[in-house]
Amino acid sequence: MGLALFGRNRKRDICSVLPKGLLQQLQQENEVLLIPAGQVILDFHKYIRSIPIIISGSVKVQGEDDEGNEIMLYHIRPGESCIMSILGALNNSESKVKAITLEPTKIVTIKPEKVHSLINANPEWFDFIMSLYQTRFEELLQTVTRISFKSIEQRVMDMLQKRALLMHTKVVEITHQQIANELGTAREVVSRSMKVLAEKKQIKIFRGKVQVM
Amino acid sequence: MGLALFGRNRKRDICSVLPKGLLQQLQQENEVLLIPAGQVILDFHKYIRSIPIIISGSVKVQGEDDEGNEIMLYHIRPGESCIMSILGALNNSESKVKAITLEPTKIVTIKPEKVHSLINANPEWFDFIMSLYQTRFEELLQTVTRISFKSIEQRVMDMLQKRALLMHTKVVEITHQQIANELGTAREVVSRSMKVLAEKKQIKIFRGKVQVM
DNA sequence: GTGGTTGTGTGACATTGGTCACATTGTCAA
DNA sequence: TTGACAATGTGACCAATGTCACACAACCAC
Numbered sequence: 343m344g345l346a347l348f349g350r351n352r353k354r355d356i357c358s359v360l361p362k363g364l365l366q367q368l369q370q371e372n373e374v375l376l377i378p379a380g381q382v383i384l385d386f387h388k389y390i391r392s393i394p395i396i397i398s399g400s401v402k403v404q405g406e407d408d409e410g411n412e413i414m415l416y417h418i419r420p421g422e423s424c425i426m427s428i429l430g431a432l433n434n435s436e437s438k439v440k441a442i443t444l445e446p447t448k449i450v451t452i453k454p455e456k457v458h459s460l461i462n463a464n465p466e467w468f469d470f471i472m473s474l475y476q477t478r479f480e481e482l483l484q485t486v487t488r489i490s491f492k493s494i495e496q497r498v499m500d501m502l503q504k505r506a507l508l509m510h511t512k513v514v515e516i517t518h519q520q521i522a523n524e525l526g527t528a529r530e531v532v533s534r535s536m537k538v539l540a541e542k543k544q545i546k547i548f549r550g551k552v553q554v555m
Numbered sequence: 556m557g558l559a560l561f562g563r564n565r566k567r568d569i570c571s572v573l574p575k576g577l578l579q580q581l582q583q584e585n586e587v588l589l590i591p592a593g594q595v596i597l598d599f600h601k602y603i604r605s606i607p608i609i610i611s612g613s614v615k616v617q618g619e620d621d622e623g624n625e626i627m628l629y630h631i632r633p634g635e636s637c638i639m640s641i642l643g644a645l646n647n648s649e650s651k652v653k654a655i656t657l658e659p660t661k662i663v664t665i666k667p668e669k670v671h672s673l674i675n676a677n678p679e680w681f682d683f684i685m686s687l688y689q690t691r692f693e694e695l696l697q698t699v700t701r702i703s704f705k706s707i708e709q710r711v712m713d714m715l716q717k718r719a720l721l722m723h724t725k726v727v728e729i730t731h732q733q734i735a736n737e738l739g740t741a742r743e744v745v746s747r748s749m750k751v752l753a754e755k756k757q758i759k760i761f762r763g764k765v766q767v768m
Numbered sequence: 769g770t771g772g773t774t775g776t777g778t779g780a781c782a783t784t785g786g787t788c789a790c791a792t793t794g795t796c797a798a
Numbered sequence: 799t800t801g802a803c804a805a806t807g808t809g810a811c812c813a814a815t816g817t818c819a820c821a822c823a824a825c826c827a828c
Contacts, residue, residue, distance in 0.1 A: 405696045405699055405700055407697075407700035407701065407703070407704045407705075408700075411700065411703070411704045413700060413704075415696070415699065425688070425692065426692065429685060429688065429692070432685065433685075433689060435689070438693055438696060439696070472642060472645065473646065475638070475642065475688055476642045476646060476648070478692070479638065479639065479642070479691070479692070479695070480651055482692070482696070482699065483618045483628070483651060483652070483695070484620075485699055486618055486628065486695065486698055486699055486702065487618055487619065487620035487621075487624065487626060488620065489699065489702050489703055490624070490626050490702055490739045491620045491622065491624045491626075492620075493814075493815095494814080494815070517774085517776090518775075518776070519774095519775075519776095526703040526704060527815075527816080528815080528816055528817070529775090529776085530776095530778085530816080530817075530818090531814090531815060531816065531817095533775095533776065533777065533778085534777090534778090534815090537777080537778095547776090549775060549776075549823085549824060549825080550774090550775070550824095550825095706784075706785095707784080707785070730804085730806090731805075731806065732804095732805080732806095740785075740786080741785080741786055741787075742806085743785095743786080743787075743806095743807090743808085744784090744785060744786065744787095746805095746806065746807065746808085747785090747807090747808090750807080750808095760806090762793085762794060762795085762804095762805060762806075763794095763804090763805070769828100770827100771826100771827095771828090772825100772826085772827090772828105773824100773825085773826080773827100774823100774824085774825075774826095775822105775823080775824075775825090776821100776822080776823075776824090777820105777822075777823095778821085778822100779819095779820095780817100780818085780819090781816100781817080781818085782817075782818100783814100783815085783817095784813100784814085784815080784816090785812100785813090785814080785815095786811100786812080786813080786814095787810100787811080787812080787813095788809105788811085789808100789809095790807100790808085790809095791807080791808080792805100792806080792807070792808095793804100793805080793806075793807090794803100794804085794805075794806090795802100795804080796801105796803085796804100797800100797801095797802090797803105798799100798800090798801090798802105
């Protein structure tokens with residue numbers, strides 16, 4: 343039985359991506375949606391009725407505290423899925439995160455009931471889910487330490503670089519306000535930090551967008 | 556095959572604990588260690604050679620940033636294990652967290668090679684690992700939002716309450732310095748906050764210990 | 769164009785938290 | 799008892815961040 347694959351060796355830096363074969367098969371057998379940018383595909387306190395897997399595009403995941411303050415946690419890239427949705431769907435628990443598309447994004451949605459048979463049929467699903475978990479966990483871990491120990495200025499820079507990488511462009515379309523929201527701070531603070539970063543030639547500021555140097 | 560159990564319904568608030576039967580079986584078939592308080596059972600940058608499962612006692616898990624600053628992430632309670640050690644062991648990746656016993660703690664250690672057969676033999680292992688993940692993820696998520704949006708004073712109070720609950724006593728044995736380390740701040744800051752908390756009658760301060768009211 | 773809306777710049781100020789320098793107090797062992 | 803040491807208290811100060819008020823500039827729809 344395929345579970346032997348569960349713990350097979352993997353390169354450390356492999357990205358937690360579903361093998362292409364499986365992804366294609368999924369697309370044929372399940373509903374594929376093209377979602378515009380800025381759409382909420384998973385929201386706080388909602389029960390999860392389908393598990394989304396990203397085919398192309400990108401998604402950001404946010405958390406909130408008990409007073410409704412939101413903060414960006416990590417991104418979901420093509421070939422990945424949202425762990426919270428998998429667990430949430432399997433355990434009938436409500437989502438504690440919010441997922442929003444950053445650009446037009448193609449996703450396949452899988453019905454939770456189908457997960458068992460998928461796993462039975464393709465043990466690679468385990469590898470997928472497990473490595474997904476590891477990546478997310480490590481990302482979240484980094485998020486914690488960054489928030490604790492880095493200055494806002496560094497966090498702004500970090501964030502812009504990540505976004506630039508993710509979107510495959512040096513010019514990130516984002517407003518100071520949006521950056522502030524993602525970092526859980528105020529717009530003025532971001533504007534100030536960015537002014538300094540611009541003086542250091544690390545970025546160039548435009549209206550509604552930023553060029554990462 | 557037992558995978559059908561993988562997604563079976565569970566109560567929302569079930570704690571991610573290995574069923575008692577399995578735990579007892581584990582104890583008979585594997586090495587059981589009694590570890591004194593304050594011992595490091597899993598350290599940064601080390602490869603993981605065995606997966607620990609807590610039988611009794613408690614363990615705290617810390618993360619570090621790139622400059623070596625440490626911060627407390629969450630606790631491991633009896634019947635639980637450290638996700639990072641499971642994933643780390645299965646994927647041959649090095650640990651990104653540090654786990655330290657808070658009191659004398661009994662653990663079973665499982666050899667990573669054994670995991671596959673355990674899973675094959677007892678599908679409940681999946682439920683265990685999956686719900687473990689969910690709990691951890693949600694805890695880490697809460698940690699992020701607390702750090703972002705709560706004042707040090709609230710975080711100190713939170714931390715003391717958590718610890719009191721965990722250790723089953725209103726009187727938490729801990730120094731201001733240790734609290735400061737766990738929250739990633741300075742001792743003086745903690746002392747100040749605690750003074751205020753004491754004035755508010757939320758705690759009583761003793762030398763080397765704190766009573767949560 | 770013009771007017772409304774959105775995004776950005778900026779100075780003043782409050783607050784929080786981090787740092788430093790010491791004083792004080794409890795504990796323990798010689 | 800008396801050092802020595804660990805834990806705590808405290809005031810002064812600074813730096814980072816958050817808040818407020820408002821000016822100004824760019825963009826869009828008409």
